[in-house]
Amino acid sequence: MVRSPLPPQEKLTIAVNNIYPGSGLLYVAAKQGYFTQEGLDVTFQPHSSGRDALKAALDKRAELGTVADIPVMFAAVAGQPVSIVATLYTASRTHGIVARRDRGIAGIADLKNKVVGVTLRTDSHFVLSTMLARQRIALSEVRIEDLAPEAMLTALQSGKVDAVSTWEPGLSTASKALGENGVEFRSEKRFVFNFNLAGQTDWVKANPGKIQGLLRALLRAKRFADEKPQQARTMIVDAIKMDPGIFTAIGPHYHFVVQLNQNLLLMLEDQARWAIQTKLTDRTVIPNFLDHIYMDPLTAVQADAVTIVR
């Protein structure tokens, strides 16, 4: 069979959290050559958190970034021109707290007045807050230590912090490292976190064609992952250098998707409300997040993937 010639390639830089599986479909699409077939010459710019990846996009060091809800929420609350174009990954029970038993911690209620390491303004910050709230403990009743994700394990092992609130794979790594001395509290199933593809609003609205090509490639990658999950998992594990055992363990709680749904809106609003109440922002008004979700490209590529009520 004669292959049709490749379309002219357009350059696209995507800032990715390269230690979290949330960007998995991007790696699969790249490995399978779907971007090239869509006329995109994609470069991944690695970051250790989605927050940094989004910052890179907003600072125009990259066109797009892969990021959880919280950083997008903070950017939107701060009035920054950020837009989500698709959710690429949803996960529950991938966030949680690992605590040291030798610091007298057996349950979440024991965290009161303890030092908890957390990456501020991330999902883990929000998860810590909601888990404490279930025990009628305010976030202000624990001593928060802002830590980068990669610094969590050392801080916990050294005793600098009594507990850490983080996400996979750091969560399992920390739990494993503490062994008998560790106790783990996972977020409940009902907390479904989104990992999104977002960028500066002006840029995404000016480049619908590029985004559509990108989304088409990601939809193909999703079909590939659905049909050949083992191969897709190998590609992702290789890309993010993650322990395959951990990736397998969290398997039942994550889903690779290409969608925009109502839960994203509700989660952003819930987190905004939390950020305002906990004075993590000096703003007092929850923004209209519909203005920060750019639905047109995904609607054009696959209309039924957009289930946000309109």
Next chain:
Amino acid sequence: MQIRTQQYLGALVSALAIGLMAVILILSIEQTEGALARSNFATAVAEGIAGLRLVAVDYIVNRPERARQQWAQRHESLTRLLSREVVEEADERSIYDEIGQQNATMQEAFSALVELDSHRGGSDQEMALSRDEERRLITQIMSMSQDALINARRLTRLTEQRIAEAQRRTTKLVVLLLTLVGLLITANFVTTLRQTLAPIDRLKQGAEAFARGEFSFRTSLTVNNELGALSQAFDQMAARLAESITALEHKTALLQETNKELESFSYSVSHDLRSPLRGIDGWGLALVEDYGDQLDATAHEYVDRIRYETQRMGQLIDDLLQLARVTRSEIRHAPVDLSALAQNLGERLKQSHERQIEFIVQPGLTVQGDVRLLEIALTNLLNNACKFTGPRPVAHIEFGSTLAENPATRLREEAYFVRDNGVGFDMAHAGKLFGAFQRMHGASQFPGTGIGLATVQRIVHRHGGKVWVEARLDQGATFYFTLSQMSSTTEGAKELS
């Protein structure tokens, strides 16, 4: 390929195609029914989720215990429904799994909400945290139920697509198979036409050539079927016939040669015998005239007998010479008015006989033939009729034409006839009637040489015709004869028959 094999093969392939269509249709019906059942199941799941959502809203707004109980019942029935293994397709199964997880998550959130309600109160901070938690739980229930409903709708759409796909696939396959069967039937039809009609035409040409006597014609068909085999047999038969005919022609030529020699011999003998016979008769007459008074009665009787036998032998020789002449003489075809000929002969016979003879002649019978020979033939037949009606007070003799059955061919054909009301004869002896010197009656009763009918047959044969007789003892006889060119007899035949 043999026509039989081709037809069997065509019928077999058609039957297989029809069988395949039946199987496809049955499978399609099963697939459609399966997809329909799954569609109904998806609808039931959607209704279950919608109900759950309704009682959740009711509980959130009014907090009645009844709504909590309804939630518990509906959640349980939905869980039971979702645990049923009705789906084999991976994509549908995956959506069901997702709905199952969403159902479990909704239950988790609803239970947390109910639990939260049972621990209300506390400090302002605790109250505020509770309100936040409550709002979050409500949002989660609503969001999750929305997602579950969307999933249920996706399932319905998928099953509907599957029904449509199954129907489309079936239609395409049936159309494809029908087209194939159609092409097969057409190909079979065209091939059969090509392999049968053309060979049949050729065989027909062969049969027509045979009918014309062209035995050198060969069908020479190369088709590999029953008609090919028939053609070979036909050509072999033609070759054998051609050989037989050549052999027959050779034998006929030999026979003609021999016949010619015999005729020449008998003519010479007959001709040479006539002079001595005339001499004997003349000398007998001279004996009576010159010495009659010296002979007694017995001597006179002896001389009379010598002269009678001599004259009889002369007649016999004359008849033989006539037979030889009709055989050897050249045929000169010309229009002959048989009716007029018969009429004249009849008049002459009436004049030469003193008894009462009634002649009936059908008028207008003309034919192409040799008038001289045909007159001899008619004279013999009419003389015969006169002779054998001798015992009748009134002789009835009729000449005409009619449709009569030829006993040799069993076919009815137009024939001339001479009918009389004479003594007739037993048909058991009819076979030898036309042979020379064959007689049915004694010479004393009905004089004659037995050569007349042989002469008639020879003349008729030389005209390409046939002669036969129908008679019954004491009830007269009818002699039929045909001539190769009986062109003008139809009208008369109708009149008589």
